[in-house]
Amino acid sequence: MKNSTGYKTKQRSEVLGVLEKSNGEHITAKQVHERLEKEGSTIGSATVYRQLEKLVEEGLVRRYSLGPGEAACYSYAADESCDHDHCFHCVCTKCGKLYHVECDHLAEIAGHLASEHGFTVDPSRTVFYGICESCSKKSGE
Amino acid sequence: MKNSTGYKTKQRSEVLGVLEKSNGEHITAKQVHERLEKEGSTIGSATVYRQLEKLVEEGLVRRYSLGPGEAACYSYAADESCDHDHCFHCVCTKCGKLYHVECDHLAEIAGHLASEHGFTVDPSRTVFYGICESCSKKSGE
DNA sequence: TTGCGTGCAAAGGTTTTGCATGGCA
C-alpha cells in the first residue's frame, strides 16, 4: 500500500529489526541509532529518521509524540503483544510512564466516533493523559 | 490550587488574553508571541514559554503536541464553548484541525478507565488523533 | 525590601536538508 518507492536495503532491515526486537517497547529514534551502533552498524542518524518516516507511512511502525521538545517514540506496529485495534495507551503526567491498556471498551470508542461523529480514530497515535494508579495513591494532594 | 507562587504581571495578563481571545482555537507559543508583538507588546519569547508553562500547570490552559518537531499548541481551558467533563478533542492528522466532540459516551470511558484500570484520565489533556470526515472523503487513497 | 518575573542571548536537543557517493533492481 505504499511500496512503490521502496528498496530493500541493509539499513532498512536493521532499523526494522531493532523495532521488532523491542517487543512493543517504545523507543526514540536516538535509541534506535544507539542500539544499531552497539551492534556494530555504521548507520547514520539521518538514515534512521528517514527510514522511520517511511516505515510509519507504510504502517509498519507507529509514532507517538509524548510532548513538545520531547523526542518522538516509535514502536513496531505488527507486534502481537500490542494489538493496536484493542490497545490504547495511557501516559501518566506525573511519572511519565506509559501504560498499555487492552480493553474492548476502548475499542468501542473508535467505532462510536466513526459512526456518530465521522471521525476515524487512529488508536496508535491516540494517547490518554492522566494520573496512573500508583501516582494517585502517592500524592493525596 | 497552585497560586502559591503567582505574581500578577502585565505579561501574564497579555499571554492569557491572547488565549482567551482565540476562542478555543489552538495556537503555538510562537503565534502567541507574534500576536502580542503585533499588539505593541515587547514581551520576550522566553517569557511566553514560561507563562504558558505556568498556565498549563494551573489548569487554565491546555497543551497539545501534534507531532515530533512540530510546535506545541495551546488553547484556553476555561472556554465556555467547551465543557471539559463531557468534551473530548479530536485532531485531524491530515488537515491539523481540532474538533470538539461532546458526548457522554466519551465521558463514560474516563469512568471506566478509572474504575477498571486505575487510571484517572485528564480529559483536558487527552486528544484523539485520526482523520476527520472531510479529509477521509477527500483522500480515497 | 524581598524575591519572583522579565528580557536578552546563548545553549540544548530533536529533526530535517544538501550534496556527493554507494548500492539495489
Added chain:
DNA sequence: TGCCATGCAAAACCTTTGCACGCAA
C-alpha cells in the same frame, strides 16, 4: 545502467536556561 538510499555535516526548528535588572507584594 538508472535511480533511490546513504552518510556526513550543517542547518533549521522549538524550547530551555543563565544572568542581571525591574517590578509586584
